[in-house]
Amino acid sequence: GAVLLQGQVIVIPPPALLSRIIRKADIPYESGLSATSLATKEPVSEFELAMQLGIYGADLSYLISYDRTDEVTLCLARIRVLADRLDIMNAVDSSLITAIEQGMPEPGALLGLHSDLFRAFEEYLRTNNRPEVSKGILIGGWVESLHHLAGLSDSTTTLDPPLAEQRYSAFGILRLAKTINDPTMTNLLPALSALCDELTALEHRYTFRDPMHDKREHITYLRSESVVEYTQEQMESLHGLIATLRQQILLP
Helix, strand or coil: CEEEECCEEEECCCHHHHHHHHHHCCCCCCCCCCHHHCCCCCCCCHHHHHHHHHHHHHHHHHHHHCCCHHHHHHHHHHHHHHHHHCCCHHHCCHHHHHHHHHCCCCHHHHHHHHHHHHHHHHHHHHHCCCHHHHHHHHHHHHHHHHHHHHHHCCCCCCCHHHHHCCHHHHHHHHHHHCCCCCHHHHHHHHHHHHHHHHHHCCEEEEECCCCEEECCCCEEECCCEEEEECCHHHHHHHHHHHHHHHHHHHCC
16 A cells, blocks of 8 residues: 655555465465454454454455455454444445455455555545545554564574564554654554564665676566564564554454
8 A cells, every 4th residue: 555645656566466475475364364254353443444354354355365255254244334334335336335245266366356445445535635545544454464474483493584574564654654744643652662663673784786687588587685683583573563553443
């Protein structure tokens, strides 16, 4: 997702992209990572509704990528309720919801429909000048996507690099959060700041290598490497900070 803030575009990797990374890593499905398995607190303010919508949106992409039909249906039902309460469900063509409910043979195609769904929400919110709702959806989805990466990486280190790469997103997320005038965000800001500070403290290493030119094919191959470095202690700290923030958002 992207948000225009003070003339600058802040880009956050959409949950569907991170779900594709997870599936590409060929990691077995882990139950209990979705918020649909929790007794979550009742959202009251519009911003709380928006954050939960972002969280279930990230869960939907995670469940779609593992072809969990029953859980997808439950998650989609919660998304409907939240979107109705935010008065944005009318922005979505009913055929799109039906297509997601019916499923498709290829999870990648279904993730495309997921992107279409949240793009419709975003366009409606932008047209109707409701930026705080957009910000809530974006932050909620980002936190939940990090939760998926952290939860699955408990059994493998394959997902540690993409989690560390959220260092780049953390700068924008924190800037975004500080523009939100809502009591809920005020209460969450210490935990969110701690997480973003831990991410941005990770070292970034850039190694330049001369590009390679293929004159016959008229193609230039870029060979420079950009890596976020981290220790196991830093990764364990990130896992704890993600869990703490998510609990504050979701649990009574």
